[in-house]
Amino acid sequence: MKIQAAVTPAQGEDFTIEKVTLAPPKLNEVLVRVVATGVCHTDAVARDLGISPYPIVLGHEGSGIVEQIGENVTSLEVGDHVVMSFAHCGQCENCLTGHPTVCSRFNELNFGGRMEDGTCRLHQGDTELSTFFGQSSFGTHVVAHERNVVKVDKDVDLALLGPLGCGIQTGAGTVLNRLKPAFGTSIAVYGCGAVGLSAIMAAKIAGCQQIFAIDVHESRLQLAGELGATHVLNGKEVDVVKEIKEASMGGTHYAVESTGVPPVVRQCLHALRPLGQAAIVGVTPEMNIDVHNDLMAEGKSMIGVIEGDSVPRVFIPKLVEFFKAGKFPFDKLVKFYRFDQINQAFEDSANGIAVKPVLRLA
Amino acid sequence: MKIQAAVTPAQGEDFTIEKVTLAPPKLNEVLVRVVATGVCHTDAVARDLGISPYPIVLGHEGSGIVEQIGENVTSLEVGDHVVMSFAHCGQCENCLTGHPTVCSRFNELNFGGRMEDGTCRLHQGDTELSTFFGQSSFGTHVVAHERNVVKVDKDVDLALLGPLGCGIQTGAGTVLNRLKPAFGTSIAVYGCGAVGLSAIMAAKIAGCQQIFAIDVHESRLQLAGELGATHVLNGKEVDVVKEIKEASMGGTHYAVESTGVPPVVRQCLHALRPLGQAAIVGVTPEMNIDVHNDLMAEGKSMIGVIEGDSVPRVFIPKLVEFFKAGKFPFDKLVKFYRFDQINQAFEDSANGIAVKPVLRLA
Amino acid sequence: MKIQAAVTPAQGEDFTIEKVTLAPPKLNEVLVRVVATGVCHTDAVARDLGISPYPIVLGHEGSGIVEQIGENVTSLEVGDHVVMSFAHCGQCENCLTGHPTVCSRFNELNFGGRMEDGTCRLHQGDTELSTFFGQSSFGTHVVAHERNVVKVDKDVDLALLGPLGCGIQTGAGTVLNRLKPAFGTSIAVYGCGAVGLSAIMAAKIAGCQQIFAIDVHESRLQLAGELGATHVLNGKEVDVVKEIKEASMGGTHYAVESTGVPPVVRQCLHALRPLGQAAIVGVTPEMNIDVHNDLMAEGKSMIGVIEGDSVPRVFIPKLVEFFKAGKFPFDKLVKFYRFDQINQAFEDSANGIAVKPVLRLA
Amino acid sequence: MKIQAAVTPAQGEDFTIEKVTLAPPKLNEVLVRVVATGVCHTDAVARDLGISPYPIVLGHEGSGIVEQIGENVTSLEVGDHVVMSFAHCGQCENCLTGHPTVCSRFNELNFGGRMEDGTCRLHQGDTELSTFFGQSSFGTHVVAHERNVVKVDKDVDLALLGPLGCGIQTGAGTVLNRLKPAFGTSIAVYGCGAVGLSAIMAAKIAGCQQIFAIDVHESRLQLAGELGATHVLNGKEVDVVKEIKEASMGGTHYAVESTGVPPVVRQCLHALRPLGQAAIVGVTPEMNIDVHNDLMAEGKSMIGVIEGDSVPRVFIPKLVEFFKAGKFPFDKLVKFYRFDQINQAFEDSANGIAVKPVLRLA
Ligand SMILES: [Zn+2]
Ligand SMILES: [Zn+2]
Ligand SMILES: [Zn+2]
Ligand SMILES: [Zn+2]
Ligand SMILES: [Zn+2]
Ligand SMILES: [Zn+2]
Ligand SMILES: [Zn+2]
Ligand SMILES: [Zn+2]
Structure with a gap:
């Protein structure tokens, strides 16, 4: 499918919103329509310092709604509200004992530019676009593995929740x-x-x-x-x-x-x-x-x-409960921007004008 | 009483064995006849770097036999075999919760040169000699607070046990x-x-x-x-x-x-x-x-x-049990010296000739 | 000295307030003028079921002011506001590692009727009166070991604090x-x-x-x-x-x-x-x-x-801080009685009329 | 495929070895040729007390060699030596935090008679045979989910290892x-x-x-x-x-x-x-x-x-390492039987003649 995404074409360049192609979800993956996405310091690092291969679609604090589920997905359904967090393998000693933030494949899966199976979901013409944190949430849609997609309560404003996937949970x-x-x-x-x-x-x-x-x-x-x-x-x-x-x-x-x-x-x-x-x-x-x-x-x-040594599928729903109960008012940190203000949002973040910029995509 | 002790008269000077005066034990203190004492890197630091006031009698890995008990001592008797370890106050939050090695008075009590009550037990003529680690084990007798005197099994060679009080337990x-x-x-x-x-x-x-x-x-x-x-x-x-x-x-x-x-x-x-x-x-x-x-x-x-985050009165007797059972053969680290070879022992320690020198005093 | 105390003369009998003799504090002990004392279920058990020897002065949630300190007391001064908690030996493995509520001498020291040194402080004529929980707080004064006397903030109503020593901390x-x-x-x-x-x-x-x-x-x-x-x-x-x-x-x-x-x-x-x-x-x-x-x-x-696995000298001052900050409003549980209403207080406790009766003694 | 399996036709009846049909592995499942299987007390309970639906193929301490892998299996390959352990969902709070033995679906997945997807792999004519512990190892082949199939070192006698999956790890x-x-x-x-x-x-x-x-x-x-x-x-x-x-x-x-x-x-x-x-x-x-x-x-x-609060894919390979090093000689507990001696093995287990009977299937 065709989507709009903020592409980082090369090291240190500004984001440009372009039309790109997103492949459908494979086994255990889901297609999510992104509602909003936080802007995190690590996005700026990845834009400027070459920690992941370019061209790339950055963004790793996305929230949205599941639009399609791939084969073998059992924990999510179409229509679920979700937050996306970091990728992890689910198989290594640290993953199996409740410490996925120190997954032995953490760097590869989050910064290596590919999905877990080694392929890309994003293309621009014939060019592959790297994936970031298994999500690339600076786009209108993403494909992500169900392991890093966290179902959340529908009673909460979904546009707020993306930063729970990284900065807030950290x-x-x-x-x-x-x-x-x-x-x-x-x-x-x-x-x-x-x-x-x-x-x-x-x-x-x-x-x-x-x-x-x-x-x-x-x-x-x-x-x-x-x-x-x-x-x-x-x-x-x-x-x-x-x-x-x-x-x-x-x-x-x-x-x-x-x-x-x-x-x-x-x-x-x-x-x-x-x-x-x-x-x-x-x-x-x-x-x-x-x-x-x-x-x-x-x-x-x-x-x-x-990432706060957290298991996102366990920790993030609890943070949402405390937010609902008024005990974790992280919304006070959020400042919303339109998607096309993405470069401004990064500037405001760097200058300290915004504590946690969030881009609305829908 | 008159005892023989290795005095460090001033920063950086060699040990000289001299006759000095030891006051009797006060409340909760005991007089111990030192059988042997380990030589630890911290003794060399204290000799050379001025971390405690001179003149001083160093030594903080003493083992010996209780000869006299002060008033109010309930945990020790004359004749007990003991190992001496670091001083601690017994009253602060860390002491009360089982972490005496981070006692809030640790530096004062071990390096300040005085006993817990602020006085000295050692004198040379009119000159006060500083106490080290609440024991000053480089002498034929010491006075120490019962809190840092650990009763040990009499079936074990007492001359070996001093280093349990510092280096080995660390x-x-x-x-x-x-x-x-x-x-x-x-x-x-x-x-x-x-x-x-x-x-x-x-x-x-x-x-x-x-x-x-x-x-x-x-x-x-x-x-x-x-x-x-x-x-x-x-x-x-x-x-x-x-x-x-x-x-x-x-x-x-x-x-x-x-x-x-x-x-x-x-x-x-x-x-x-x-x-x-x-x-x-x-x-x-x-x-x-x-x-x-x-x-x-x-x-x-x-x-x-x-000091290995240990509670000496709990930990050291367990180490002795494992030593007896052949599972903690720390005796393989020990090399014995006569008391008058103290300067040689330090030299051998610095050169790596001896892993753990122990001076025999009796 | 002569004090007023509520004596339990024999198993199952009502309390009678009588004049008794209190010996002065010994080594490491303090004399405390009791301001108030909580009534706990364990007092009723001890009155009725013979778990401690009679005649006895019960009471184990006392608060008061230090009037005299015995020799060797370093952690308390005359005039200190204090709460009294359970007795413990301070020397066993559990005490030394921060678990005094499972002291190996817990039963002996709290229910055996004697102070740590095996003697009594309370007499009625020639008759020894048993001590309870190392304090016997159902009296106008008590002698207790400094180990189970907890110094507390003077800015708080001292009459409220006694129950922190047992029921509340539990x-x-x-x-x-x-x-x-x-x-x-x-x-x-x-x-x-x-x-x-x-x-x-x-x-x-x-x-x-x-x-x-x-x-x-x-x-x-x-x-x-x-x-x-x-x-x-x-x-x-x-x-x-x-x-x-x-x-x-x-x-x-x-x-x-x-x-x-x-x-x-x-x-x-x-x-x-x-x-x-x-x-x-x-x-x-x-x-x-x-x-x-x-x-x-x-x-x-x-x-x-x-007893909440607590170290009273560490835990109770923290509870007081939370009370001061309005986060631990245990005063809502307290109902005050005059000392001579002691039998009424026990009845009200048994009937559920009072959640936590506290007797004012001064 | 056709396999030989020890069927438990109804509550309390002896095992009878019969020819049954095994369906191929589905997504994330593998086909394992069983080399040996332990006999555990829980098998006897399931045979006699109706905790799982009959007819059933019991057995839950199987070891064997992977013969075929289903789609999406990434952690195992054909030829791998494996031990099979208990089934668990991998998605619930306890599974995600390293405690799969208290999986919220533990009873359903291990005793419910069906695989995770609700279907059976074993049939006898038109009759479905219940699965036990997600494996049913009393047969020459099993199909199991990769989540409860543990890859083990090939240098160890595979016939010994099945009991690591339950009794030994417990x-x-x-x-x-x-x-x-x-x-x-x-x-x-x-x-x-x-x-x-x-x-x-x-x-x-x-x-x-x-x-x-x-x-x-x-x-x-x-x-x-x-x-x-x-x-x-x-x-x-x-x-x-x-x-x-x-x-x-x-x-x-x-x-x-x-x-x-x-x-x-x-x-x-x-x-x-x-x-x-x-x-x-x-x-x-x-x-x-x-x-x-x-x-x-x-x-x-x-x-x-x-089940020893273990994560089998982490814990069992470590037990194998300690076995290899001579520090966990669980082979001293094992007594081997031919598969057709299965009823005898259960009798010997009940009588205490065998500590851990193991049936050889290949
Ligand atoms: Zn991992
Ligand atoms: Zn981030
Ligand atoms: Zn201390
Ligand atoms: Zn040392
Ligand atoms: Zn104790
Ligand atoms: Zn009580
Ligand atoms: Zn589970
Ligand atoms: Zn079993």
């Missing part, structure tokens, strides 16, 4: 699936973008006693406070480590680092108490770490977490 | 108390000194399927093999990361890094599989870490561990 | 320390007395998605709803198991059974989903259990929990 | 996947049949310090000793609870109850120490339990475990 899952804060503990969240703010909402759900939000933008800190932060700290204005250590009587039990900025990563470690755990979820470059003093001498940990 | 506890390897998993141990070899013996007890030992000395690798390593790798001769990844089908589930050498720390991270955990137990300087690629992208963790 | 700790509900899970709480209602408040803190409260008194169910239950079920009116299974899509992940009534215990097991865990905290007699069908066939567990 | 997994014994702990295993002896081998792998084996047959106790039990107790001759409590200084940390005999279940609870955990894996009838005294008063747990 922040929320890091807290709820991986750190699992013990009762009466404290957490510091560095960076109040979509990931950090989701971590803050999650920390509130988990009953953390103190939730520190750290950012350099007052507007984001204000939003952090509305979403559950008990203390907000502007990294430009205060001595973050000192403030946290004082208010938490010696440092926080947990931290979520989402900025990827080396001096902030170091603050994050310094402001932990003995035995504290820092989850690293930002894209961080090579940096200097004083391993003995910042980590070992007080039994601290740095824990890399991808 | 390696063994890191595996058995903190990493707790899941069934059928693999572990890599970097550095085959006393800590690393103890980790290897522990990994064998825990039933690890593959145990990789990495060092640059063939003699240590041979000992590693005798103690349970299933694969030994000389870091000077082979590509360690490549060998481990191949043999373990993608990297190990766990690692224990005991060398503190930055390039080895990086190897340790590279050779982990997705979701792998590296326990950091070596004294490591500031170093460059590629946080995204080496840690986050595959959900790996770096976990600082002190 | 319900809250069972959820927060032992079950630790995973995100998005469901829990059913059977019995809405002080323990059950505390479990409900805790489940709300922990972010449970569904909280079922089951009781046969509408007033208690209403209170349960105010405190956080999302579903309330009157066991006299509805088919509890059927309702829960439907609303929770197959049964709850967790349950807390506080009634001790065998048919309710069975309901509790039936209404769990596969892999579900039931914490047993009620005093339950011998009863018939269909081990295969009710437990094994779906991988369910029955978990006995005492 | 005992071993209960210890290694569910109880995960902490270092230096003790365990008691009640009943030394295939399940109990597998638990003993597993406890040895896990490094338990004390392993108590309890049975009433000396031959089984001797085998238990050979496989790793440190203490063997004949329940007819000694006071089991007293002996265990003495030798373990207060009771064991863990227990595995595989007899299903109520008085033994009670012993199992009595001989636990405070905080002890008893895994229940035997088929136990309704029985009296003193919930307060035997469970709650000392914080003990009863934990139902099915």
